[in-house]
Amino acid sequence: MRIKKNLSDEEMFKGYIEKESFENTFDADEKTVAAKIKNKTAAPAKELLLPAExxxxxxxxxxxxxxxxxxxxxxxxxxxxxxxxxxxxxxxxPAKKKALK
Known part of the structure; x- marks a missing residue:
């Protein structure tokens, strides 16, 4: 089997499923909690509701x-x-400039 060059980490581990062990059990729990917190704190994106033209x-x-x-x-x-x-x-x-002290 040949190893392809210039692959990203995601591409290299595509399809690989890690077996659960003592070392990675706690890490998986932390990742799911961190992902939930990140989704709650993410600010909604501001969009301009106009057609592209x-x-x-x-x-x-x-x-x-x-x-x-x-x-x-x-x-x-x-x-x-x-x-x-x-x-x-x-x-x-005109923009109001702040006075320099």
């Missing part, structure tokens, strides 16, 4: 507006999001 256009327009903002010498920008009459409006506003 609309999301690309939105990113393009935001980039264009922010580049114009910087070219005009307005400094840092903060995006203000508002809802008016069934429309979502995103406006640039």
């Amino acid at each position: 609309a999301q690309d256009k939105l990113n393009q327009y935001l980039l264009e507006v922010s580049m114009d903002w910087f070219k005009n010498g307005n400094g840092e920008v903060v995006w203000k999001v508002q809802k008016e009459q069934g429309q979502i409006i995103i406006k640039p506003a």
Whole structure:
């Protein structure tokens, strides 16, 4: 049998089932508890509920507006999001800089 090169650990141990012994019995219990804790503390991913094409256009327009903002010498920008009459409006506003002590 030939051993393949450049395999990951998962690929090397694919299909291998370790027999339960004194050494690995306690380790398996700890892994299941750690996995449950990790799943409970994981923060939900934030998604933008737009089709891919609309999301690309939105990113393009935001980039264009922010580049114009910087070219005009307005400094840092903060995006203000508002809802008016069934429309979502995103406006640039100057970022407030913290005073240095």
